[in-house]
Amino acid sequence: MAKTLKIYGSTGSIGKSCLNVLRLKREDFSLKLIAAGNNLDLLKTQIKEFRPEYATIYNDKKVEELKFFLDEFGGNTRFVPFEKSFEIYSDITLSAIVGSAGLIPTFKSIPHTKRLALANKESMVLAGEFINRECKKHxxxxxxxxxxxxxxxxxxxxxxxxEVKSLILTASGGPFLGKGIEELKTVSVEETLNHPTWDMGSKITVDSATLMNKGLEVIEAHFLFGIDYENIKVKIHPQSVVHSMVEFVDGSIICQMGKTDMMLPIQYALYFPDRINTPEFSFDFGDFLKLEFLEPDRETFKSLDLAYRCGKGSVGDRIILNCANEIAVNSFLEENMPFLKIPEFIERMLDKIDRPKISSIEDVIGFNEKVRKICIEEVKGGNF
Ligand SMILES: NC(=O)c1ccc[n+]([C@@H]2O[C@H](COP(=O)([O-])OP(=O)(O)OC[C@H]3O[C@@H](n4cnc5c(N)ncnc54)[C@H](OP(=O)(O)O)[C@@H]3O)[C@@H](O)[C@H]2O)c1
Structure with a gap:
């Protein structure tokens, strides 16, 4: 029987890749809901093709136009307000909104889904312990x-x-692998978005270039697999063929290799524990495949150690890390903040902002909002 699926972030890079997976075997999934942030034009195109049961959009200003379109279009897709959509049951929920905006949809969907297919790493960074608890409860x-x-x-x-000894996360190293501080002082947005191996949304692409992406992933791995930070390692692997590894106590290292196409992990998350036959993902070794594993340059790319420090610290540390990074990356993308100022800004916010006691998801959301406002004010004032 077809499984029901909700997609948060259907108009983004991951969301579109998920719809590509659905195109391969349309009969396997019944699309319950697709949710966009702002991109109503693309959402309309997706509704026309996939005819989900429900559609929604986060941006209030576009709600009336979406409702009008659904009436005019005459399909069976119904509008549901964004916040109400979390309560619609589906077998699988893909959480693929970018940044901290993904936290509420992720958390609030947990009681209403059997499986969370999690792309939004930021929600795990902000609230890993609360998400795990909520998943266990439901x-x-x-x-x-x-x-x-x-x-x-x-x-x-x-x-x-x-039997696990350590997790080894691989990182491509991004577009600036091998570059030193002097060379990074003047890098442009265009150079930063030119990722050598993966085609992704702009925020994660900048995070890959600073190595913050790997830092966020270290924290995500800690909460997903319950492994201590001391036993989560990072290796730079420029070829991006080995997607990560597990070292077992007997010395065996098991890895997963494959194409650099997000359709592959999305497909796995949708079909697990089964594997389906998709010849289009066959891996081509070519005539000469060379795999390298290098140590990250932690002096130049300071974000990685900042993330380890905050991961070992408090929830408040992680919220400031994630929020300050998000605001700094936005500012960099708007060409207001130089590349190297991103980790400096995060460090300054970690020094500046006091941490309250955080014991619930509401506390996380409240403190995240507060930190966000402070960071935006600091950036507006040119304090970076
Ligand atoms: N791309 C990858 O290959 C990749 C790989 C691993 C993990 N991830 C993770 O997956 C997540 C999504 O990344 P992405 O690269 O797909 O990002 P993206 O291309 O920038 O897409 C982001 C999606 O989030 C939606 N969105 C943004 N703000 C929103 C808000 N306030 N409320 C509701 N929806 C909102 C966007 O909607 P509109 O476009 O309609 O505004 C879009 O659908 C991130 O957490 C990222 O770290 C991505």
């Missing part, structure tokens, strides 16, 4: 979509959790 399983965690999930099937 019997919801998380299957990671992030390619590294998806690779670890696959590799974990080779042993027991108590």
């Amino acid at each position: 019997g919801t399983e998380i299957i990671p979509v992030d390619s590294e965690h998806n690779a670890i999930h696959q590799s974990m099937r080779a042993g027991k959790i108590e």
